[in-house]
Amino acid sequence: MRCGAPRRRIRRRRRQSGTQPRPAAAAAEPACAVAGAAGGSPPALRRRRDHHRRYERALARRGCRRRAGETAVTTIHVGGAAPYDVVVGRGLLSALPALLAGVARVAVVSSKTQPDLAARVADNVRGAGVDVLPITVPDGEAAKQVKVAARCWNALAAEGFTRTDAVVGVGGGAVTDLAGWVASCWLRGVRVVQVPTTLLGMVDAAIGGKTGVNIAAGKNLIGAFHPPAGVLCDLDLLATLPPRDFVAGLAEVVKAGFIADPAILDLIEREPAAAADPRSTVVAELVKRAVGVKADAVSQDLREAGPREMLNYGHTLAHAIERHERYRWRHGDAVAVGMVFAASLGRRSGRLDDSTAARHRAVLQLVGLPTGYDAGAWPSLLDSMRLDKKARGHRLRFVVLDGLARPGILDDPDDGLLEAAYQEVCT
Template identity: 60%
Template structure:
């Protein structure tokens, strides 16, 4: 099957290549003049980096392999500093490049290290998880975590290109794959209702890399993100809609010390945002019911611990969308009709949480 190219527009346009067995297209995503390529990949998954390095060496690049911790533990200033030191040792210059191979945490870290080394070197992202393909690796947002919250330190640094080889999804653990569906479903609720129809048509197939709608779901979600970030790279307005469900989700991740899958937290966060939309008088009960139904049909969670509310509330006060002391939430008037809720009263936030608490 041939590859699909989805162009992310903006000041520095680039392509997202989607297809099965498309690794050979990776060298074509680099700009001219690149000599050394630093390949950042999870230490626990050397097998995903080996063919990438082989293709790059065959194309004539000098390749440096840089393994990093698996998962969110990679997204720290300490690990970023180790990458900077390695770039220096191996002579990565401003005309060279970084490749991020792995899940969303790895591509976030690789992008941040590339953005900050020599004030910015080229990065190409090769996400190997569903979450990475449809969200983390596309859009140019890079970041690391701190004790105060997730992705609070970062930079906007668009990649030179993104390669999504669907063949890598076959080896993704089922629970991780299903968690990635949350970001696809989010894309349906904020912008592309066809995504929701495809999942409702075959929820069991949506849970499988070989599902009959899988490629369409992935490409549609990438297109949603490409359209948004192409119009608003730096999250000055439109791009905020991508944070639907994320205010509570990031708080849950903090409470769980990141020992919960991002997509599972986003799933709960979307139900909370739908309830908040309803209680604020913006959306009807049908939106809430459909949200719960779709998420449940693919095996995603829709509720969280009742006693966690005070801690979650405190964490939500530290959110990138907030302006000064005012809290801001992305909510819906209906499917694909996004709006913002400015500084809602505490009672409303707690009431919405009461609807998802267990």
């Protein structure tokens, strides 16, 4: 069964000196619409359009003026019932207040490892006359716990947060997952704006409205779909990442190449050094393309009932590895191994050609990602995969490829096929 390859609908706004960005189409919801709102009264729609115009003017003031050698600002629209924009560029933090127009208070949820960045974000918001409640959470997967979310809700309660207030998530994918879930549950849903600071967050976690936390039984088993009001991907923030964290994020970029946009793979193979340099224009192009792939899938299928399932390529085994490692492995590293496994599974089931299967390992190794895992872990991994959210009853389901950029579903493979495919990734 084909998941369906998405059509790319990327709108690029490159502001030249003296040229204003084009306004959003009148029929589309503005980027700063309250998440989850699919309609509204005429006054509400006017307010949202006014918010969007202020956002566009903020980008223009900030510039998203492009000097020679700089990366253009690109706006990628996520459609559907709760549309919003993902903005990719450099120096975007000062445009954040425009996404918060009409808000009296903002809770800035950030990792304890990024106090300086959290302070910059808070100062930008306060400069627009908005009160800020800073909430610091643990780094990485340690943030994605019910008890951490409860602490955030208690902080919102103490400040009397209402439905007209908002949450801003500042950090990697784990922090934006948590911030989104906190916002989705508070008063049954308040606006959230995501400011991802990692490559993985920019191309995957912060986009699409998936929010949630982990429990002992598995990863992301508790959560909700809660689309953000907007996402700011400031590429300057990538330069602050430890090299291993940046490389781990490339796994989600490579995934986008295999499931929908082979030009990503071509670019990495042609310029591997630039692909690993967060300051390069190659990385900017990779981010835009990967965001475009996810935006198209989410626009068609918010709740993962069809085409969006393809975004789980490599993730079934990846989540099992993360649980087995007690979340000490980076998500991107686990996804890299998971894609090699999925490619082997596709090849052994007669759906994927040998060349494309081998290309997985070659591209991932080119950027320094792992491609193998412990042979002795298989029984534990298989048990964990049976809890995967794509499973139907007792039947496991895997996203595999029927060819490059042709994702589909392998339904209920037998245990012998799974183990044989896993043997190909054993170290």
